[in-house]
Amino acid sequence: MVEAKKIKEPLFHITKRAPMPIWKTILIRASAVLIAILLSSVIIILITGQNPFSIFASMFHGAFGDAATQNKAGVADTRRRLLQEMAILLSIALAVTPAFKMKFWNIGAQGQVLMGALLSAIVARDLGVSLETTDLGSAVNLILMLLAGAFGGALWAVIPAIFKAKWNTNETLFTLMMNYIVICLIGVVRKIWEPNNDSIIIANGHFPDLFGQKYVGILLFAIALTAFMFFYLKKSKHGYEISLVGESVNSAKYAGISVAKITIRTLIFSGAICGIVGAMLVGSIDHNISTTLDRGYGFTAILVSWLAKFNPLFMILTSFLVVFFLKGGAQLADDFGKYGVTNSFGDIIIGIIFFFIIGCEFFIAYSIKFHKKKKAGN
Amino acid sequence: MDIFTAYFTGAVGYSAILLFGSTGEILTEKAGHLNLGIPGIMCFGALGGCFGVSLIGNVPVVSMLMAILFAFLFAGALGLLYSLFTVSLRCNQNITGLIITTFGVGCTNFFINKISSVSFAKVAKQFTQLFPSYKDLGVFGELFLSYGFMVYFAIIIAVFVAVFMKRTRAGLQLRAVGENPATADAAGINVGLYKYLATFIGSGIAGLGGVYYVFTYLNGAWEYKIDALGWLSIALVIFSVWKPNLAILGSFMFGLLYNAKAYIPGISAPMKEAFGIAPYLVTIIVLIITSIAGSKNVQPPASLGLNYFREDR
Numbered sequence: 048m049v050e051a052k053k054i055k056e057p058l059f060h061i062t063k064r065a066p067m068p069i070w071k072t073i074l075i076r077a078s079a080v081l082i083a084i085l086l087s088s089v090i091i092i093l094i095t096g097q098n099p100f101s102i103f104a105s106m107f108h109g110a111f112g113d114a115a116t117q118n119k120a121g122v123a124d125t126r127r128r129l130l131q132e133m134a135i136l137l138s139i140a141l142a143v144t145p146a147f148k149m150k151f152w153n154i155g156a157q158g159q160v161l162m163g164a165l166l167s168a169i170v171a172r173d174l175g176v177s178l179e180t181t182d183l184g185s186a187v188n189l190i191l192m193l194l195a196g197a198f199g200g201a202l203w204a205v206i207p208a209i210f211k212a213k214w215n216t217n218e219t220l221f222t223l224m225m226n227y228i229v230i231c232l233i234g235v236v237r238k239i240w241e242p243n244n245d246s247i248i249i250a251n252g253h254f255p256d257l258f259g260q261k262y263v264g265i266l267l268f269a270i271a272l273t274a275f276m277f278f279y280l281k282k283s284k285h286g287y288e289i290s291l292v293g294e295s296v297n298s299a300k301y302a303g304i305s306v307a308k309i310t311i312r313t314l315i316f317s318g319a320i321c322g323i324v325g326a327m328l329v330g331s332i333d334h335n336i337s338t339t340l341d342r343g344y345g346f347t348a349i350l351v352s353w354l355a356k357f358n359p360l361f362m363i364l365t366s367f368l369v370v371f372f373l374k375g376g377a378q379l380a381d382d383f384g385k386y387g388v389t390n391s392f393g394d395i396i397i398g399i400i401f402f403f404i405i406g407c408e409f410f411i412a413y414s415i416k417f418h419k420k421k422k423a424g425n
Numbered sequence: 426m427d428i429f430t431a432y433f434t435g436a437v438g439y440s441a442i443l444l445f446g447s448t449g450e451i452l453t454e455k456a457g458h459l460n461l462g463i464p465g466i467m468c469f470g471a472l473g474g475c476f477g478v479s480l481i482g483n484v485p486v487v488s489m490l491m492a493i494l495f496a497f498l499f500a501g502a503l504g505l506l507y508s509l510f511t512v513s514l515r516c517n518q519n520i521t522g523l524i525i526t527t528f529g530v531g532c533t534n535f536f537i538n539k540i541s542s543v544s545f546a547k548v549a550k551q552f553t554q555l556f557p558s559y560k561d562l563g564v565f566g567e568l569f570l571s572y573g574f575m576v577y578f579a580i581i582i583a584v585f586v587a588v589f590m591k592r593t594r595a596g597l598q599l600r601a602v603g604e605n606p607a608t609a610d611a612a613g614i615n616v617g618l619y620k621y622l623a624t625f626i627g628s629g630i631a632g633l634g635g636v637y638y639v640f641t642y643l644n645g646a647w648e649y650k651i652d653a654l655g656w657l658s659i660a661l662v663i664f665s666v667w668k669p670n671l672a673i674l675g676s677f678m679f680g681l682l683y684n685a686k687a688y689i690p691g692i693s694a695p696m697k698e699a700f701g702i703a704p705y706l707v708t709i710i711v712l713i714i715t716s717i718a719g720s721k722n723v724q725p726p727a728s729l730g731l732n733y734f735r736e737d738r
Contacts, residue, residue, distance in 0.1 A: 060736075061734075061736070062736060063736065152519050152730070154461070154519060154523070210713055210716065214713070214716045214717045214719075216712055216713055216716035216717075217663075217712065217729075219459065219461075219519060219730065220660075220663050220712055220725075221709060221712055223461075223656065223659065223660075224660055224663075224705045224708050224709045224712070225705075225709070227656065227657075227660075227701075227702075227705045228702050228705050228706065228709075230701075231698060231699065231702040231705070232702070234698035234701065235695045235696075235698040235699045236695075237698075238693075238694040238695040238697070238698050239695045242693075242694045242695075346523050346526075346527075347527075349519070349520070349523060350520060350523060350524065353517065353520050389534065389535055389538065390534075391530075391531040391532075391534035391535040392531070392535055393531075394527050394528065394530065394531025394532075394534075394535075395528060395531045395532055395535060397527060397531075398524055398525075398528025398531060398532075399528070401524045401528075402506075402510070402524060402528070405510060405516040405520060405521060405524070406510060406514050406516065408514075408516065409513075409514035409515060409516065412515075413515070
């Protein structure tokens with residue numbers, strides 16, 4: 048019956064663009080962020096009825112501290128927290144990048160971080176007591192914690208990788224399920240330690256503060272990891288193999304690369320870094336083990352990495368952007384609570400900004416060609 | 426009520442939340458779209474339901490229908506947003522889904538405080554019982570007739586979707602779109618339309634899970650836990666190998682597993698926690714077995730997670 052219908056000329060069609068010059072892509076992305084911020088401010092004005100500048104000032108203060116209401120130590124503390132959260136998020140984002148670059152959709156960073164944290168917490172609490180009687184023992188304990196973390200993270204990443212490599216098991220769904228198994232395991236361990244008490248404090252296995260600050264350790268780790276990952280992905284043989292597999296599994300095979308080997312190797316590496324971040328969260332920052340230890344960054348890190356186009360240097364910027372809005376949103380809840388702003392507002396703004404940024408990628412990759420209308424009678 | 430009956434009915438009550446979520450997700454995934462936004466969409470559906478009720482307060486039957494309607498529309502709207510990004514703008518499905526979840530959960534937490542919940546507990550009574558005289562029928566009545574309307578509704582929708590996909594022409598075309606959109610396109614099927622509709626309706630159905638959770642399961646209370654149930658619904662999709670009729674049994678089994686800890690005597694606190702692992706573990710096992718077995722019948726839709734662009738190659 049299709050032939051009988053009058054053939055309709057579509058209004059437009061979509062084609063792939065030739066690669067754009069970089070300045071143009073940056074311009075498009077920047078304007079997307081700008082439009083998103085404008086839209087968010089319109090929403091803020093509608094809800095609170097307040098001047099948007101006072102709202103952005105409040106967000107700015109939430110991220111960088113406010114000299115007018117805080118003393119010097121308070122401002123410094125806010126900034127330290129900003130750097131600390133940025134370092135955690137950036138480290139996890141860097142960790143998931145190699146896997147994503149080879150189009151292995153590992154959304155289990157949360158589970159990998161938490162598994163690393165869990166194992167290192169077990170080492171800290173159960174071995175730490177007997178080890179920490181001497182200086183050497185303390186050092187051994189800390190090393191064991193890092194190793195346990197790396198092992199836990201790597202284990203949690205490599206299981207889905209092996210099944211993916213061998214039987215093509217769907218890795219997105221597999222890694223997603225692995226997250227929840229760790230979350231339950233943490234509940235089990237917490238109940239074993241404190242059957243009647245909900246607060247767990249890990250008194251042993253504290254990493255030494257560098258320069259008197261506990262956030263310096265993770266910050267240095269994040270900086271070193273950024274540099275390392277940049278060269279690993281751009282300059283090393285491994286990085287080349289990863290991008291080759293990501294571009295086309297078949298061409299990688301023809302080139303004599305074992306895709307299974309690369310998949311498993313990359314995921315061990317990626318999971319181990321996540322696990323080390325988990326160990327640092329336990330040993331250096333929170334001294335605690337809980338299901339929210341990863342602050343939801345396991346998922347956010349995926350967005351941060353993707354947003355930066357898997358480029359480690361851009362990730363510094365994107366992780367800053369996300370942490371800025373998280374911190375700013377929390378401050379908004381404090382400052383504008385009476386107008387009904389709550390903590391979740393940061394999530395809404397992040398959602399809107401991400402929507403605009405992923406949406407603008409379409410206009411970078413594709414162009415829309417409108418068809419000229421034919422004159423009647425043709 | 427003896428222990429068995431309580432266990433059984435408890436499991437059924439819990440299973441309907443997941444059944445809504447996974448029936449909706451199956452419909453979406455059959456069109457080739459892995460919607461990881463389901464947790465956010467279910468939250469948003471709950472928000473919509475609460476909003477609908479707050480509009481008219483407690484009116485017999487009408488309040489319930491309003492809740493269902495608004496839950497469907499709110500959740501469906503978020504589903505359309507997902508389709509806009511993944512179908513029209515060809516964004517990565519995983520990324521878009523995660524953003525939808527962040528956004529949906531954030532919006533729900535933000536706006537839920539702004540909705541007057543005065544009438545919720547009263548409205549919830551409309552949800553909790555369909556057959557008031559079920560007790561006359563003894564154990565049979567207790568086991569099968571003691572639930573609210575939405576439990577039966579969940580099962581009806583699941584059966585309907587199963588029949589639709591298996592027996593109707595549109596269902597066949599939907600599956601074709603999910604398996605191989607290029608072939609479907611060549612056969613004259615409007616791929617984009619199918620993807621949009623499947624995501625819209627699927628998300629709407631999932632949103633009903635949210636409203637069911639608030640008004641039937643919690644009797645009109647609000648609790649921030651829906652997103653965890655959303656992830657469990659995605660697990661159920663795999664567990665039931667993309668078949669809504671199996672999801673009915675699967676969700677019941679998840680319900681039994683979830684409630685088991687309360688009914689096994691002398692169980693220690695850590696063991697109780699350990700029971701939570703079971704649904705995820707069996708899901709992983711099913712995922713592994715189906716991928717090893719390789720039978721066509723139990724595979725995910727072939728183009729799941731991949732966006733379709735006609736001019737590719």
